[in-house]
Amino acid sequence: MRLRSTWGGAALMALTLAAPGTGAADAPVSRGEEVYAARCKECHESGDDRAPQRDALARKTPAEIIAAMTGGPMTPMAEGLTPEDKQAVADYLTGH
Numbered sequence: 001m002r003l004r005s006t007w008g009g010a011a012l013m014a015l016t017l018a019a020p021g022t023g024a025a026d027a028p029v030s031r032g033e034e035v036y037a038a039r040c041k042e043c044h045e046s047g048d049d050r051a052p053q054r055d056a057l058a059r060k061t062p063a064e065i066i067a068a069m070t071g072g073p074m075t076p077m078a079e080g081l082t083p084e085d086k087q088a089v090a091d092y093l094t095g096h
């Protein structure tokens with residue numbers, strides 16, 4: 001019992017830490033994570049099936065995510081983001 005809950009906690013922590021760690025290992029909170037949390041998360045982690053959820057975005061390529069924000073359906077959502085911000089959020093989501 002005790003062992004199981006310890007393992008569960010560790011697995012959850014690994015999941016939480018995995019994505020930002022791969023992108024910008026030097027920054028505690030990567031720019032991509034910051035942008036995603038501020039601009040994308042409300043829809044893409046809402047459980048609303050109109051928007052592809054985060055696991056679906058993670059299966060796309062960074063280029064597809066950038067294209068969605070640059071002339072694609074997410075252009076209005078990405079308004080005001082720099083090309084660096086878009087690259088950062090694409091890298092963050094795909095773990096590249």
Ligand code: HEC
Binds near residue numbers: 035050064089
């Ligand atoms: C207001 C809600 C909302 C916000 C905010 C939002 N999205 Fe979306 N997103 C959607 C919906 C709804 C779709 C599905 C659009 C469609 O199928 O036409 C979508 C689709 C996408 C797709 C897939 C596009 C494709 O070509 O299939 C990507 C990639 C994406 N969003 C990335 C982002 C990123 C990155 C951000 C933050 C900059 C963001 N979204 C912010 C609602 C949102």
